[in-house]
Amino acid sequence: MIKLVSILISVVSFNFVVSFGTTKAENQPQDVEIQFGDKAVAIESGQPVFNKGTKIWLSNPKKEEIKIFLNEAEKEIRSKKVELSEITKLDEGTYTLVVNTKNDEKVFGFTIQ
Structure with missing residues (x-):
């Protein structure tokens, strides 16, 4: 009985680690x-x-x-x-x-005052 319980705990904890690792990787930003x-x-x-002086980054x-x-x-x-604000003033x-x-084109407009 003790072996069965320890095997079940091992399987459950392994599934948790695998699912947590997968979820963590999926939450990382992949797009620009x-x-x-x-x-x-x-x-x-x-x-x-x-406002003027706002820093803009492209990730x-x-x-x-x-x-x-x-x-x-x-x-x-x-x-x-x-940092885009370094490319052009x-x-x-x-x-x-x-x-x-390669796969996409994004257009974004903004104003600096």
Whole structure:
């Protein structure tokens, strides 16, 4: 009887470890994401408005080759995380960010004031 109980406990704990490890891996971001250092202060014409000096990062968890267009600036990136505010000086104005990956194209507009 003790052997049966210890075998059942081992099987249950193994299933828990496997399911927890799988869930943890599935929760990791896999897509290219845009992250802002500050919260938007307003919304104008459907676009978020950020204060001047807000840091903007592009997260690339798979380190895949992506091409970004930020208004007139064009850049190819393979890094895991890149600060977009270093690529081009973000003065006051409206910006359109286009991110091209192998499988997808994302367009995001925002304003700096």
